[in-house]
Amino acid sequence: MRADAQKNYSHLLAVAHDVVAEHGVDASMRDIARRASVGLATLLRHFPTREALFDALLCTNLDELTRKAGELETSNSPDEALVSWFREWIAFAQSYRGVVALMAAAHTNPDSALYASCAAVHSASARLLLRAQAEGTARADMNGDDMFGLMAALGWLVDLPSFAPRADHLVHLITSAILTNWPSNDVKKKGVKKAVR
Structure with missing residues (x-):
């Protein structure tokens, strides 16, 4: 070009x-x-088409989100990286109303223009989870599909006006349930920066 x-x-x-x-x-x-x-x-x-524009826009932003996951893998402890990843995901989901439904449809459709970018987000999530599991700080009974499912559910939920103000609290609850050494009242004490915008 x-x-x-x-x-x-x-x-x-x-x-x-x-x-x-x-x-x-x-x-x-x-x-x-x-x-x-x-x-x-x-x-x-x-x-x-409008779909072509949205696909290009979302691919660009999903690719940026995946790049951030790579940074988290190398710059944060595994548990902090996982919490930060959820916060990055929620910030992304809240910046595009309706995006989670588009991603859910694209995630299992190899013909979708969003498929590769969705797969990359899924892989990044799985890597961050595996890293925390390897260190013994995340539940061992989860896999990448579970992680992506929780992210999608949370993204869909905070897209609803009645739950949007509770996004930070919901991230806190979910990450506290995933991380075995992250007591629910210590999330803020650990110094993880609040990233929900």
Whole structure:
């Protein structure tokens, strides 16, 4: 892709990110084009359908989330990395209303444009869990599928307005149940930075 085309593509994704954050997955292509100060035809040249735009946007952000998991694997203790991973996931899920349903559908559909990025998030979750299990700080009766399921359930729950204010507390409850040496009243004392935005 030429440099100017890449710049336009990146600009459209950045604007789409903001519009989707405000309006969820039902955001209008016209609103995105208007906000990006381009015509609808220009937006459609880059992204022929709304699904193509959302797939590109979500893949970009899921790939960034996976990259953060890699950083957590090397920069945090296994238990702190797991707590931070849940918080990163919730921040992502809350920034795109409706994203968890899209991911749940894509997770088992190899033909989906989101499939590879969803699989990477699943793998990153499993690695973080295995690392904590290897150190003896996470329950041994869980696997990567369980971890991804808990993340999806929590992401779906905090997408509901009545539960969104309790996101931090719900993360605290779930991670306390997963981590064997992480007493429920010590999560804040351990100095794990609150990341839910």
